[in-house]
Amino acid sequence: MEAGGTLTRADLADALHREVGLSRADSSSLVEQILRHMCEALSEGENVKISGFGSFILRDKGERIGRNPKTGVEVPIAPRRVLTFRASQMMRERIVAGT
Structure with missing residues (x-):
């Protein structure tokens, strides 16, 4: 992959195929299983932490008042659940170092 x-999912499956030696079908299936498991955990309200990579964290945001930037009219913003990602310290260091 270039800078x-x-x-993509296909890139991950291809990397598994090349580096681990799994068949293309098995590599693709494994990537799908991992992503499905992560999605299920998040949809059930669990956070997902991958050591050395980072954490996917669910946060509940309360209702608040927002403003339409064009008209300036205040509108209520409904409460919602948001997904955030927090990179691990190791990942942040690797990104800064460019490796």
Whole structure:
């Protein structure tokens, strides 16, 4: 993958195929299983932590008043659940170092 590109499911499966030696079908299936398991955990309200990578954290945001930037009219913003990602210290150091 080149700098500034996007890492896809297919890229992950291809990396598994090359580096681990799994068949293309098994690699793709494994990537899908991992992502499905993460999605299920998040949808059940669990946070997902991958050591050395980071954490996917669910937060509940309360109702608040927002403002339409064009008209200036105040509008209520409904309470909602948001997903945030917090990179681990190791990941942050690798990003800064460019490796």
